[in-house]
Amino acid sequence: xxNTHVKxxxxxxxxxxxxxxxxxxxTMKPDDICQEILESGLKGRGGAGFPTGLKWRFTALEESxxxxxxxxxxxxxxxxxxxxxxxxxxxxxxxxxxxxxSRAIGARTGIVYLRGEYKFLLPKLNKALDEFHKLMxxxxxxxxxxxxxxxxxxxxxxxxxxxxxxxxxxGEPRNxxxxxxxxxxxxxPTLINNVETLDYCVMIMKYGAQHFQELGTKDSRGSKVFSxxxxxxxxxxxELELGMTVAQFVAEFGDGDTKAVQVGGASGFCVPRKxxxxxxxxxxxxxxxxxxxxFNSSRSMYNVLHNYLEFFTEESCGQCTPCRVGCQxxxxxxxxxxxxxxxSKYLDELLKLSxxxxxxxxxxxxxxxxxxxxxxxxxxxxxxxx
Amino acid sequence: xxxxxxxxxxxxxPEGTTILEAAKKLNFRIPxxxxxxDLCVAGNCRVCxxxxxxxxxxxxxxxxxxxxxxxxxxxxxxxxAARKHIIELLLSEHNADCTKCYKNGKCELQNLANEFSVGDxxxxxxxxxKDYTIDKFSPSIQKDDSKCIRCQRCVRTCEELxxxxxxxxxxxxxxxxxxxxxxxxxxxxICTSCGQCVNRCPTGALTERTYLDEVWDAILDPEKxxxxxxxxxxxxxxxxxxxxxxxxxxxxxxxxxxxxxxFNSVLDTDFSADLTIMEEGTELLMRLKKVLxxxxxxxxxxxxxSCSPGWVKFIEHAFPEYLPNVSTCKSPQQxxxxxxxxxxxxxxxxxxxxxxxxxxxxxxxxxYEANRPEMRSSxxxxxxxxxxxxxxxxxxxxxxxNFNKLEEDKYDSIMGVSTxxxxxxxxxxxxxxxxxxxxxxxxxxxxxxxENLNIEPVRGMEGVRKASIMIEDCKPEWKFLEGVELKCVxxxxxVNARKVMQDLKDGKLDxxxxxxxxxxxxxxxxxxxPIPTNEEIRRKRAEAIYEEDMSMEYRKSHENPEIVAIYRxxxxxxxGHKSHQLLHTHYKERDRY
Ligand SMILES: Cc1cc2nc3c(=O)[nH]c(=O)nc-3n(C[C@H](O)[C@H](O)[C@H](O)COP(=O)(O)O)c2cc1C
Ligand code: SF4
Ligand code: SF4
Ligand code: SF4
Ligand code: SF4
Ligand code: FES
Numbered sequence: 011x012x013n014t015h016v017k018x019x020x021x022x023x024x025x026x027x028x029x030x031x032x033x034x035x036x037t038m039k040p041d042d043i044c045q046e047i048l049e050s051g052l053k054g055r056g057g058a059g060f061p062t063g064l065k066w067r068f069t070a071l072e073e074s075x076x077x078x079x080x081x082x083x084x085x086x087x088x089x090x091x092x093x094x095x096x097x098x099x100x101x102x103x104x105x106x107x108x109x110x111x112s113r114a115i116g117a118r119t120g121i122v123y124l125r126g127e128y129k130f131l132l133p134k135l136n137k138a139l140d141e142f143h144k145l146m147x148x149x150x151x152x153x154x155x156x157x158x159x160x161x162x163x164x165x166x167x168x169x170x171x172x173x174x175x176x177x178x179x180x181g182e183p184r185n186x187x188x189x190x191x192x193x194x195x196x197x198x199p200t201l202i203n204n205v206e207t208l209d210y211c212v213m214i215m216k217y218g219a220q221h222f223q224e225l226g227t228k229d230s231r232g233s234k235v236f237s238x239x240x241x242x243x244x245x246x247x248x249e250l251e252l253g254m255t256v257a258q259f260v261a262e263f264g265d266g267d268t269k270a271v272q273v274g275g276a277s278g279f280c281v282p283r284k285x286x287x288x289x290x291x292x293x294x295x296x297x298x299x300x301x302x303x304x305f306n307s308s309r310s311m312y313n314v315l316h317n318y319l320e321f322f323t324e325e326s327c328g329q330c331t332p333c334r335v336g337c338q339x340x341x342x343x344x345x346x347x348x349x350x351x352x353x354s355k356y357l358d359e360l361l362k363l364s365x366x367x368x369x370x371x372x373x374x375x376x377x378x379x380x381x382x383x384x385x386x387x388x389x390x391x392x393x394x395x396x
Numbered sequence: 397x398x399x400x401x402x403x404x405x406x407x408x409x410p411e412g413t414t415i416l417e418a419a420k421k422l423n424f425r426i427p428x429x430x431x432x433x434d435l436c437v438a439g440n441c442r443v444c445x446x447x448x449x450x451x452x453x454x455x456x457x458x459x460x461x462x463x464x465x466x467x468x469x470x471x472x473x474x475x476x477a478a479r480k481h482i483i484e485l486l487l488s489e490h491n492a493d494c495t496k497c498y499k500n501g502k503c504e505l506q507n508l509a510n511e512f513s514v515g516d517x518x519x520x521x522x523x524x525x526k527d528y529t530i531d532k533f534s535p536s537i538q539k540d541d542s543k544c545i546r547c548q549r550c551v552r553t554c555e556e557l558x559x560x561x562x563x564x565x566x567x568x569x570x571x572x573x574x575x576x577x578x579x580x581x582x583x584x585x586i587c588t589s590c591g592q593c594v595n596r597c598p599t600g601a602l603t604e605r606t607y608l609d610e611v612w613d614a615i616l617d618p619e620k621x622x623x624x625x626x627x628x629x630x631x632x633x634x635x636x637x638x639x640x641x642x643x644x645x646x647x648x649x650x651x652x653x654x655x656x657x658x659f660n661s662v663l664d665t666d667f668s669a670d671l672t673i674m675e676e677g678t679e680l681l682m683r684l685k686k687v688l689x690x691x692x693x694x695x696x697x698x699x700x701x702s703c704s705p706g707w708v709k710f711i712e713h714a715f716p717e718y719l720p721n722v723s724t725c726k727s728p729q730q731x732x733x734x735x736x737x738x739x740x741x742x743x744x745x746x747x748x749x750x751x752x753x754x755x756x757x758x759x760x761x762x763x764y765e766a767n768r769p770e771m772r773s774s775x776x777x778x779x780x781x782x783x784x785x786x787x788x789x790x791x792x793x794x795x796x797x798n799f800n801k802l803e804e805d806k807y808d809s810i811m812g813v814s815t816x817x818x819x820x821x822x823x824x825x826x827x828x829x830x831x832x833x834x835x836x837x838x839x840x841x842x843x844x845x846x847e848n849l850n851i852e853p854v855r856g857m858e859g860v861r862k863a864s865i866m867i868e869d870c871k872p873e874w875k876f877l878e879g880v881e882l883k884c885v886x887x888x889x890x891v892n893a894r895k896v897m898q899d900l901k902d903g904k905l906d907x908x909x910x911x912x913x914x915x916x917x918x919x920x921x922x923x924x925x926p927i928p929t930n931e932e933i934r935r936k937r938a939e940a941i942y943e944e945d946m947s948m949e950y951r952k953s954h955e956n957p958e959i960v961a962i963y964r965x966x967x968x969x970x971x972g973h974k975s976h977q978l979l980h981t982h983y984k985e986r987d988r989y
Binding site for chain 1: 437
């Protein structure tokens with residue numbers, strides 16, 4: 011076994027001479043760049059886990075007078091603050107990742123969609139951006155990046171709602187297809203990646219796909235930045251090799267009394283103690299955008315669930331029926347069961363409803379409400395009812 | 397072409413076809429709510445979800461184009477369970493008091509609930525938790541948020557078809573709702589009262605304000621003489637509400653039904669449409685004279701029509717600097733109203749105090765128009781109550797009249813005789829065509845140079861249409877028009893009106909006369925017409941209008957004997973003193989929110 015313990019990695023925050031990396035990239039054929047990223051096995055770090063190299067190639071293959079590279083820095087998932095840290099410490103790498111992408115797909119405009127609350131980062135980012143634009147000039151690479159502040163709604167982190175928001179419209183997710191790679195911002199082919207994804211792309215171009223690929227597992231290559239919070243003596247940001255089990259993670263970060271870990275925030279899964287050993291943190295097990303929240307036995311899982319449901323009931327954009335009304339029904343439903351107004355059997359109806367929400371909602375938000383709901387209700391039924 | 401299978405049956409359709417359309421081709425109807433033929437795809441209600449083999453999630457049939465080799469199930473267990481959940485969810489948020497609801501029996505949500513035999517509600521009733529409001533301030537439109545299913549058809553209508561944007565989606569999550577600027581009432585915002593949103597709302601959330609009870613009270617009051625006028629487009633729409641297909645003309649039956657309902661005089665707005673042509677045509681010629689001969693720079697050209705009150709309200713809000721360009725003519729409805737309590741009262745020897753003037757309109761904006769403070773030139777409220785085509789059908793049903801078996805009847809006189817020119821007011825381009833038939837002949841002494849008087853270039857469903865007519869061999873008194881190419885533009889749907897006005901503002905439009913109708917297709921697609929509506933239905937109604945025109949004894953407004961009589965006996969001449977007093981009006985600038 012490779013992963014007997016949690017392995018720390020230092021790629022994301024590693025100081026890197028972007029100039030050298032870009033000097034190498036600019037000599038490469040665009041498709042070779044896509045190929046390198048593809049071979050690394052990198053999957054998107056924003057949550058959905060789509061193979062990054064494929065996404066780049068799809069966008070590269072589109073014919074269009076205009077294409078965009080967007081860095082998704084909306085970071086709205088509760089308990090996640092890793093993108094903030096990356097932008098604070100190594101903003102130049104994020105811009106460099108965008109430049110590499112622009113070279114690969116043939117774009118001249120980049121936009122960083124920055125969470126409104128991260129406005130305080132602007133002076134630092136603008137300074138780094140000036141340097142970056144100078145670098146682009148040196149290489150005679152026609153690529154300009156703008157920073158756009160987010161509107162404050164969680165849903166605006168969803169890629170198509172993000173486009174709507176940049177276009178000045180209400181942040182409501184679009185129908186898919188078409189996907190952003192064919193029709194994104196202003197209906198142009200658009201590459202959208204998470205902050206962390208773009209940083210890794212720089213490191214892959216620096217050290218080669220092989221280096222990255224050697225880390226992690228078949229389905230989850232490389233490493234990832236985790237935001238660890240909850241009942242832990244070691245809250246904070248950690249870059250860890252992918253492929254560990256929850257048990258390994260808890261051994262390192264738990265307080266000795268961990269009864270459950272919420273992997274992936276509100277839209278992720280709750281893993282109970284009895285599953286710690288068998289559950290791998292990664293795309294083959296429970297995927298995560300980075301949030302790892304530990305709960306010890308003093309926590310009421312009813313309260314945990316209630317908080318998540320309140321969050322979704324507020325943050326659903328409200329356009330589609332399963333999500334808008336479904337969230338309200340799940341929330342009111344568990345309240346009714348708790349108060350004894352509905353019998354425990356009603357939870358089964360709600361579980362069925364959560365499955366409908368998973369398959370019938372329009373976007374990832376409504377589709378993921380059922381994750382937390384079913385994993386908490388199924389594993390902590392007593393706590394919900396009594 | 398794309399090949400796919402739906403419920404095991406193979407079908408071949410062009411690329412870009414949605415799954416919904418492909419299924420229709422195989423005679424599978426997939427239920428829909430947010431989808432509407434006239435609007436862009438929303439994909440938000442999720443009622444149309446279907447199963448695509450191999451896909452992780454269900455797919456919205458209305459929003460998803462077919463792809464090669466797709467295998468679709470429209471009625472699998474998974475689909476049925478999800479669909480039922482979705483309907484249940486909508487109902488749990490919905491004030492489903494169907495028996496008290498205006499849309500009872502004509503509601504898409506109710507139909508779906510029926511189809512899926514929703515019985516005991518599965519989920520908690522959320523109604524009590526919501527602070528729903530009913531907005532009844534507008535004389536035209538009623539908005540009841542407790543009946544709203546957030547399909548956003550209204551928002552898309554107001555934006556895409558009307559370019560008004562009076563309605564928007566506000567707030568998010570459980571608080572998401574359809575709202576106006578700062579949640580003001582519909583009466584206080586830029587809403588034009590056109591009712592297009594009402595035509596497309598699947599539920600009872602947006603409806604016309606109804607005045608049925610008031611009208612019944614008047615009819616059943618022996619002291620009152622109730623005069624009713626019927627707009628041109630009503631006769632080609634009403635049948636749809638009473639079981640006939642689109643495109644049926646029911647003029648004679650409608651007149652018979654109105655008489656049976658107990659209206660004392662059944663008269664025709666087409667008469668005052670002819671009158672409008674006399675006044676507006678003359679106004680156009682006078683404006684041309686003042687500009688071309690007198691070089692009077694205070695006179696505004698191009699002149700626009702004014703018979704669509706939704707358009708008038710739109711320009712008052714959106715382009716007030718162009719109000720001097722709007723013809724001062726009242727709409728046919730209001731001309732009729734002013735005459736009903738003066739000319740008609742005098743000839744029929746009635747006390748105007750006892751006349752109740754009712755109009756049957758394809759339009760909700762006419763309800764608003766009748767309530768404008770200017771519209772009292774008879775000394776009374778000129779039009780007391782405005783009913784839509786839909787409300788009339790309801791009266792007919794209430795009275796138990798077997799409409800389709802009725803013998804055809806004729807309008808009463810006076811103010812009941814009309815021409816084909818009056819009838820075509822109901823279709824986009826019709827006012828233009830009617831005006832040209834009269835003005836051209838007035839100026840040249842000859843009929844318009846089009847076969848059968850049918851001015852085809854101004855007809856059709858294109859959003860903006862341009863036409864011109866060369867004026868030659870004028871009569872001596874119109875010599876100043878010799879060689880002038882009279883240029884016209886026709887637009888329908890306010891989104892097209894906005895384009896035309898913007899072009900005018902940008903100096904990109906050089907015309908003399910502009911016809912604008914607020915509603916898609918003109919009045920025949922008005923906000924008070926039968927539901928559903930789509931372009932095919934509107935085309936059929938338009939065909940019926942032009943058939944009606946061809947069937948008329950008189951085809952030109954100035955040949956209407958009752959028009960000749962009213963100028964001889966009462967009005968004097970077009971634009972004369974009496975006309976000014978009764979038939980013309982003025983406009984005012986309005987706020988932009
Ligand atoms: C409700 C919702 C919120 C999201 N918020 C974010 C976010 O804050 N940051 C982010 O990178 N991706 C977010 N995503 C995922 C994006 O839609 C998109 O998949 C991602 O930005 C793609 O980048 P990646 O391929 O690098 O992961 C969100 C998705 C959903 C459904
Ligand atoms: S799933 Fe939720 S957030 Fe996504 S479109 Fe539907 S209502 Fe909006
Ligand atoms: S809107 Fe439809 S479902 Fe709702 S109360 Fe009215 S008729 Fe019933
Ligand atoms: S009545 Fe017309 S203008 Fe008013 S909200 Fe409806 S569509 Fe918009
Ligand atoms: S008011 Fe009617 S059309 Fe508008 S969202 Fe509600 S139900 Fe749909
Ligand atoms: S009809 Fe397809 S989602 Fe509403």
